[in-house]
Every structure is written in C-alpha cells, then in structure tokens.
Amino acid sequence: MDASGTSRPVIQVSRIRKRYGSTVAVSEVSFTVNEGEVFGLIGPNGAGKTTTMECVEGVRRPDEGKVSILGLDPIRDVYQVQNRIGVQLQQAQLQKRIKVWEAVDLWASLYPKPVDGNQLLEQLGLADKRNAWFMNLSGGQKQRLFIALALINDPEVVFLDELTTGLDPQSRRAIWDLVRGIRERGKTVLLTTHLMEEAERLCDRVAIVEHGKVIDIGSPKELVGRHCPSRTVILATENALAEESLGAVPRTESVLRQGFQFTIQGQGEDFVTEVIQCLSENRIRVTEFRTVMPNLEDVFLKLTGHSIRD
Amino acid sequence: MLRGLWKLTWLEIKIFLREPLGAFGSVLLPVIVFVVISRFAGNRVTPGNVAATGFMRVGLPVFVSVLISLSGVLSLVTIISIYREGGILKRLRATPLRPHTILAAHVLVKLSLTALTLALTAVAGKRYFPAHTHFPLIGFTVALLISTWSILSIGFLIASIVPTARFAQPIGAAILYPMIGLCGLFTPVKALPPALQVVARALPLTYAVSLLEGISKGESWLAHWGDVAALLCVFAIFTALSTRVFRWE
Numbered sequence: 001m002d003a004s005g006t007s008r009p010v011i012q013v014s015r016i017r018k019r020y021g022s023t024v025a026v027s028e029v030s031f032t033v034n035e036g037e038v039f040g041l042i043g044p045n046g047a048g049k050t051t052t053m054e055c056v057e058g059v060r061r062p063d064e065g066k067v068s069i070l071g072l073d074p075i076r077d078v079y080q081v082q083n084r085i086g087v088q089l090q091q092a093q094l095q096k097r098i099k100v101w102e103a104v105d106l107w108a109s110l111y112p113k114p115v116d117g118n119q120l121l122e123q124l125g126l127a128d129k130r131n132a133w134f135m136n137l138s139g140g141q142k143q144r145l146f147i148a149l150a151l152i153n154d155p156e157v158v159f160l161d162e163l164t165t166g167l168d169p170q171s172r173r174a175i176w177d178l179v180r181g182i183r184e185r186g187k188t189v190l191l192t193t194h195l196m197e198e199a200e201r202l203c204d205r206v207a208i209v210e211h212g213k214v215i216d217i218g219s220p221k222e223l224v225g226r227h228c229p230s231r232t233v234i235l236a237t238e239n240a241l242a243e244e245s246l247g248a249v250p251r252t253e254s255v256l257r258q259g260f261q262f263t264i265q266g267q268g269e270d271f272v273t274e275v276i277q278c279l280s281e282n283r284i285r286v287t288e289f290r291t292v293m294p295n296l297e298d299v300f301l302k303l304t305g306h307s308i309r310d
Numbered sequence: 311m312l313r314g315l316w317k318l319t320w321l322e323i324k325i326f327l328r329e330p331l332g333a334f335g336s337v338l339l340p341v342i343v344f345v346v347i348s349r350f351a352g353n354r355v356t357p358g359n360v361a362a363t364g365f366m367r368v369g370l371p372v373f374v375s376v377l378i379s380l381s382g383v384l385s386l387v388t389i390i391s392i393y394r395e396g397g398i399l400k401r402l403r404a405t406p407l408r409p410h411t412i413l414a415a416h417v418l419v420k421l422s423l424t425a426l427t428l429a430l431t432a433v434a435g436k437r438y439f440p441a442h443t444h445f446p447l448i449g450f451t452v453a454l455l456i457s458t459w460s461i462l463s464i465g466f467l468i469a470s471i472v473p474t475a476r477f478a479q480p481i482g483a484a485i486l487y488p489m490i491g492l493c494g495l496f497t498p499v500k501a502l503p504p505a506l507q508v509v510a511r512a513l514p515l516t517y518a519v520s521l522l523e524g525i526s527k528g529e530s531w532l533a534h535w536g537d538v539a540a541l542l543c544v545f546a547i548f549t550a551l552s553t554r555v556f557r558w559e
Contacts, residue, residue, distance in 0.1 A: 059404055079406060087404045093396035095321075097328040102321055110314050110406045133328075 007035040010157055010188045011056055016065030018051050025051040026062070027212035038179070038189040040199045042296065043209035044308050049192035050090055050161055052209070056190065057087055057159055070156060083111060086150035088143075090161040090192075096135040100126060100145055103134065104152060111153035120148050124178065140171030147178055158182055160191040164198060176201055194308055196296040206296070208303060215303050220296050227302045228294035231271040233264045235279075236288035245282045249274050261288070314407050318415040323422060326389075336381050337427050344374045344431045348438035363440050371431075371450070372522045373495060376515065378427045379458040380490070382420040383465040384482045390416065390469035391478035400559045409558070417462055424458045425451060446525060453525045457518035460541035461486075463548035464514065470556045489515040494523075514544040 011033035018026040026048040033039040041049040054060040056067055058074030058081050067074055074081050094103055104121060108114035121127050124144045129137060137145065143163060150158055160179065164172040179202050182189055193199050199206050200220045207217045216223060230253060238260055246264050247255050251271060256263040264275060272291050279286060300308050327333045351366055393399045402412050428451055439445060468485055472478045492499075492506060493515035499507055510516045521537035531538070 057404065059400075082404070082406045089397065089401055089404060091397055092401040093398050094401065095325050095393075095398060097325045098321065102324075106314065106317055106321055107405065109317050 007037075009033065010035050010037075010070060011039075011190060012066075012068045013052070013056060014066045016052065016055055016062040016067060018048075018055060018060065018062050024212055026055070029065075029207075029209065029212070029214050031207045031214060031217055033188060033190055035188055036183070036186055037204045038183050038191065038202055040203035040206040041190070041192045041209050042194065042196065042199045042203075042206050042300075042308075044194055047209045048212035049194075049209050053159055053161055053190060053192055057085065058082070083153060084156050086153060086155035086158045088146045088150045088158075088160045088163060090165070092146065094134045094145075097133045099131050099133060100137070101130040103145065104148060107149045107152045113154060114152050115154045117148075117152065120151060123181075124148050125174075138171075139167050140174065143167065143171070143175055144178070147175070147182075151182070155187065157188045157190065160189060162192055162194070164193070164195065172198075196300065196308060200296050208300060210304050216299075223296065223299045224294050227299045229267050230265050230294065231268070232292040232294075233266075233272060233275045234288070234290050234292065235262050235264070235275075235286045236260045237262065237284055237286045239282075239284045241282065242284050245278055245284065246275065249278045312411065314405075315411050315415055315418075318407070318412065319418045319422070322415055322419045326385075326419060326423065332385060336378075336385050336423060337430065340374050340378045340381070340427050341431045341434050343377065344370065344435045345438070348435050363443075366438070366440050367443055367445070368523055368526045369495075371445070371526055372519060374431060375428065375450075375454050375457075375522055376490065376493070376495060376519065378424055378431075379454060379461060379518070380486050380515075382424050382458055383461050384479065384486060386416060386420050386462055386465045387469045387472065387482040388475065388478045390466070391472050391475040394469075394557065394559060395475045397559065403558055413466070417459065420462055421455055421458060424454060428454060444528070446528060449525045449531070450522065453518075453521045456538060456541055457514075457521060460545045461514055461518065463545045463552065466552040466556065467548050470552050489513045492516070493519045495519050514541060517541050517544075 009032045011031075013032070014030050016026055016029050017024070029048065029052050031039070031041075041052060043049055051060065055062045056069055056074060058069075058078040061075050069081055070084055072081050100121065101117070104117040108117050118127070118130075121130060124147060126141065126144055126148065129141060132141075134142065134145070147160075147163075150160070163179070164175050167175065176198065179189065179191070189202075191202065203220065205217065205219050206223070208215045208223070216227070218226065242262060243255055243257055246252065246262060249264070249266065249271075251268050251274075252264060252266040254263075254265045256265075266275075278284075297308065327337075347370055348366070351362060351370065356362070390399075399412065403409060432447055464485075465482070468482050469478065472481050492502065492510040493513055494510065499510045499516060499520075502510055517537040517540040521534050521541070524534045524537070525531070
C-alpha cells in the first residue's frame with residue numbers, strides 16, 4: 001500500500017504508442033507502478049486502457065516506446081514474465097464444458113510453483129462449484145474463476161482488465177473484497193476500469209486515460225484536490241439572514257438559493273467545518289444538511305469536458 | 311516446450327465428448343452409417359458377386375473413413391473459430407502454453423477421435439465383413455491418420471480465414487465436401503474427363519482415397535509412396551500458409 005514512491009518500481013511504461021491500421025489505440029502513455037501498489041488505468045471504453053495493459057503483459061508489442069516489468073522486457077522475455085504474472089483478460093471465456101477444477105488443474109500444471117488449487121477455490125468461494133461446467137457459472141462466479149486462474153502461480157504482479165463489467169452490484173462488491181485481499185498479500189496490481197467508484201475504492205493511484213493518452217496521474221484524493229478543490233454544502237433553513245451569513249464564510253465561491261434550500265460552494269479542506277461554525281455562531285436552525293464531495297467522476301468531467309459514460 | 315500438451319489434449323477430448331451433438335456426429339454417426347449400409351449390402355455378398363464383395367471390403371471402409379476424416383476436420387474448423395471468437399485462444403495464449411502446443415493439442419484430439427471412431431466401426435462392423443478375407447486394420451488406421459493429419463492442415467487454413475464461428479461450418483463444408491465427388495471414391499479418377507482429372511489430382515482427398523483403397527486391398531506401402539508424399543506436401547504447404555494467416559483473436 002505504498003504510494004510514496006520509495007518502493008521499487010515493478011512496471012515502467014515509457015512513451016508507448018500502438019496503432020491498428022489507421023486507428024491509433026495508444027498515442028502516448030507513460031507511467032510507473034510501484035511494488036505492492038494497486039494502480040488503475042481509468043477512462044472510457046476505447047481509451048486505450050486494454051491495449052496499454054496488453055503491451056505490459058507481453059500479449060502485444062508496442063509500435064514505439066519501452067515497457068519494463070519486474071526488470072524484464074515483456075516481449076523478449078515473455079515466458080519468464082508469464083511465470084511471474086497473473087492475468088485476467090477482458091471478456092475472456094473458457095471452454096463451455098470445462099469443469100472448474102479442470103481449468104484450475106490445467107493452469108496449475110503450466111507453472112513451476114503453483115499454489116494449492118483447492119485452497120484457492122475455497123478462498124474465492126468456488127469450492128462447491130468444483131465440478132460445475134464453465135457455461136453454468138454465473139457472471140460473478142466466472143470472474144472469480146478467472147481471478148483464481150490469475151493467482152494460481154502465486155504471481156508478483158496481477159493484471160485485472162475490466163474485472164467487474166457486467167456484474168450486479170452485489171457481485172461487484174464481493175470482487176472488490178477479493179482485490180483488496182490480493183493487495184494485502186503484497187502483490188502489485190494493475191487494473192483497468194471505466195467505473196470511477198471502483199477506482200476510488202481499490203486504487204492507490206490511477207492514471208486517467210483518454211484518446212490513447214495519459215491526462216494525469218495521482219492518488220484519487222490528490223487528483224480530486226488538484227482538479228476539483230471545491231466543496232459543496234446543501235442545507236435547508238427558514239432563517240431569513242442565512243444567505244448573508246453563509247456568503248461571509250471564508251473562501252465561499254457561491255451561494256445558490258432555491259426556496260428554503262441553499263447550495264453553498266467553496267474551496268479548501270476546512271470549508272465544511274467553516275460552514276458549520278457559521279451556522280453555530282449565527283444560531284441558524286437547519287432542517288437538512290449534507291455535503292457533496294467531488295470524486296473522480298468530477299475530475300474526469302473537468303479534465304475531458306465530458307462524462308465517462310458519454 | 312511440451313508442457314501442458316498431454317493435459318490439454320486429454321482435457322479437450324473430455325470436453326468434446328461432453329458435447330452430445332459433436333460426439334454423436336463425429337464418433338457415432340460414421341459407425342451407424344457403416345453398420346446400416348453393411349446390413350443392406352452384406353446380404354448380397356456371395357462368393358460369385360465380385361462387385362458386392364469389393365464394395366464391402368474396400369469401397370465401404372474407405373467411404374466411411376473419408377467421412378470420419380472430414381467430419382473431424384470440419385469439427386476442428388468449428389471449434390477453433392468458436393475458441394477464437396470467445397477469446398478462449400487468447401486466454402490460453404496468455405499462459406506459459408506455447409501457441410503451437412495449443413494447436414498441436416487440437417490435432418492430437420482429432421487424430422485420437424479418428425482412431426477411436428475407426429476402432430468402434432471395426433468392432434461394430436466385424437460381423438458384416440466378408441468371411442475368410444483379411445483386412446489390414448493397423449495399416450489402414452495408419453493410412454487414415456496420415457490422411458486426416460494432412461487434411462487437418464487445410465482445416466487450420468479454413469479456420470484462419472472464416473470471419474466468425476457462425477460461418478465456420480458452412481464455409482468448411484463448402485470447401486471440403488465437393489472434394490468427395492472427385493476424389494475417386496465413386497468414379498475412378500482415370501475415368502473422369504481430362505479437365506476434371508486435373509482438378510482431382512490437385513485435391514488431397516484423391517491421394518488419401520488412393521492410399522486407403524490400396525492399403526485395404528493389401529497393396530504395399532511402397533506402391534503408394536507417391537500418395538504419402540503428396541499428403542505430406544499438402545501438410546507442409548497448408549501448415550506454412552496457416553502459420554502466416556492464423557489469427558488468435
């Protein structure tokens with residue numbers, strides 16, 4: 001969980017480019033992932049996240065630029081790299097009628113030091129599905145199996161590509177817990193997602209990717225602080241003097257009034273505290289009070305001018 | 311290099327047999343065809359009826375073997391395109407499995423099932439076979455495996471070019487089945503019009519049929535080295551072509 005940059009870099013991507021025919025999938029991407037960190041590539045579909053990740057995995061060769069993983073070249077040393085990484089691919093499938101245990105057993109046979117497959121299935125909540133065919137698993141169970149396959153070789157780096165896309169909220173939360181578990185085991189994780197909530201909950205640091213370029217990199221908190229420093233308080237009061245008092249709170253940017261409801265926007269970490277102090281000092285009685293904190297979604301909107309879902 | 315080959319092959323055989331239609335079409339159908347035709351034709355086999363005896367001894371086994379072989383190739387085309395479309399090939403490739411190991415496993419699966427089907431046919435059809443005649447089953451099996459192996463390379467090329475899994479079966483059938491008409495199975499190649507003879511000589515199935523017929527008649531391998539060489543050439547050419555155009559995703 002070290003994002004301070006003091007730990008050793010495990011992945012270094014420097015100015016990679018990749019095009020498919022006339023389409024530029026990745027036009028300039030650079031980032032570094034440190035040991036034990038969960039790093040997210042976030043951006044809309046088609047931003048170049050998956051291509052970037054596949055270049056790091058050694059599945060694709062970048063047209064330009066340099067990638068280094070665990071000190072190795074993912075293309076030249078692909079087989080060495082494959083033994084030390086675990087991969088979950090976006091929208092991958094297995095043979096329809098392969099049984100869960102057979103997939104785990106096959107994967108385990110491919111690596112020099114696999115972990116215990118039964119124990120892994122147990123940890124991922126798939127023990128009672130050992131004999132089920134892949135085609136009969138639910139979406140969440142399939143993803144858990146893919147996580148099991150990605151962890152079977154006790155990898156140092158785990159790649160998770162759009163891990164929870166298409167899952168219901170409950171399965172999604174269960175998968176998030178599993179990813180936290182992976183980090184607690186000291187593994188480095190590189191993941192892609194277009195879900196800002198997922199990135200905020202899981203990632204130590206994220207790179208925002210749009211049109212094949214990295215726009216900014218930082219921890220979710222840093223990014224929010226850097227690009228969306230304003231805080232919003234929404235409250236309801238019948239006090240006639242409220243508007244004036246609230247406008248006097250230091251670093252207030254705007255006070256919007258709709259009937260009895262006020263929306264107050266201001267800058268800085270202490271802004272909410274200062275609004276509360278103002279209410280207390282002026283004895284303003286409120287019937288509703290909530291804060292709206294900006295999140296990565298707002299950062300994305302600010303940086304790109306459009307929502308990630310557009 | 312071969313890590314995972316046997317495990318993957320065995321796994322793919324099991325998975326294939328779990329697909330009821332696939333298992334029926336590839337393994338049981340040829341056996342049923344052989345038994346049904348044998349029941350009808352077997353009654354006519356009398357010491358004097360040379361045509362019927364020849365049909366039972368050579369024609370029918372070769373015909374059924376060609377069926378076994380082509381349905382194996384067709385099933386390979388379908389499976390590879392489904393695996394590609396579903397991202398299964400890509401998923402397997404992101405493991406230490408070498409790409410050629412994955413493809414070799416599929417070839418081994420088809421060859422094993424070809425041998426299994428032939429064995430089942432031999433067991434089920436034994437009692438219909440003309441009495442007091444020897445059938446060189448082992449040599450015939452080897453000949454069929456060489457033929458299937460060779461034609462599988464064409465299957466890989468077809469699997470490389472079909473756009474989606476949905477087209478795999480019809481395109482594969484459209485390329486493979488017309489060969490049956492000209493390969494000498496029904497009309498000897500020498501009896502075909504000259505232009506069609508040229509076409510027939512370009513078809514790998516023609517050499518497969520010639521080899522299978524020769525071996526089932528008890529002719530020597532030496533007499534058919536040309537057929538074997540032609541089948542190996544087909545294998546070399548089509549394997550080289552498919553390694554150039556094969557797509558994993």
